[in-house]
Amino acid sequence: MKNAIMPGETLTTEEEFLAGKNTYAENGLIKAATFGNANFNNDTKEVSVEGKSIETIKEGDIVYGVVSNVKETSIIVDLKKGEGEIIITTTRAQIPVRNISNEFVSKTRDFYRIGDIIKAKISKISDYGIDLETKGKGLGIIKAYCSKCRHEMTPGQGRMRCLGCGSVEGRKWFENEDEYKPRDRNDSRSFGGDRRSGGFRGNDRRGSSGGYHSGPRRSFGGDKSSDSQGHSGERRSYNSNGRSNSGGRNHETRNH
DSSP, X not given: OEEEEOTTOEEEETTTXXXXXXXXXETTEEEESSSEEEEEETTTTEEEEESOOOOBOOTTOEEEXXXXXXXXXXXXXXXXXXXXXXXXXOOEEEEXXXXXXXXXXXXXXXXXOTTOEXXXXXXXXXXXXXEEEOOSTTOEXXXXXXXXXXXXXXXXXXXXXXXXXXXXXXXXXTTSOOOOOOOOOHHHHHHHHHHHHSSSOHHHHHSSSSSSOSHHHHHHHHHHXXXXXTHHHHHHHHHHHTHHHHTHHHHHHHHO
């Protein structure tokens, strides 16, 4: 049996037939990958499409899509078409946060918003889905819409400005250089500087300007070794001379 079909059209289910030439399986369904006529072979239980073969997407291909959701760890994209003669056989893909930009990504909403039209490269295809990448110049948003009034936005100096309400938002515009920029650590350096220049400083213990410093400790240690400090001196004298100091009376007694 032969039927004229369109690319992406459902032919049958995986329970009934196997995917043959110019077909593919998706969510338990067998779909056509090209224009032509469907051929169901009841002997081999295989369905195929007779027609011109059209290349399906693969890793490294350029695709276009619309952002449908913005998460903390990824951007969800509805794929619309591929560059050239590429046929989109899977309509859902994601941009993992590590693939968004060469810049440090603190918030995904600073790079993409729902409804933005993007140009991306397929970085990975697996049983779990399709991963996209928008790092580098030439990839990213090709058309952005304001998240407040939904008017189209125009790029300028790394930010996007709404042509309707004038709102300014961050985006990963495809024409930007997208060079690596290290994370701003000014706050950390300032905090570290405050610790070195104030509070409980190492100089406070060594100096004489206040706090718990080591001056009194050195003075106390010296007191123990000084003969002028009462019992401390007597004790050292007793320990150093042994019986000679305390045994003076004994010596006199023996002489007597």
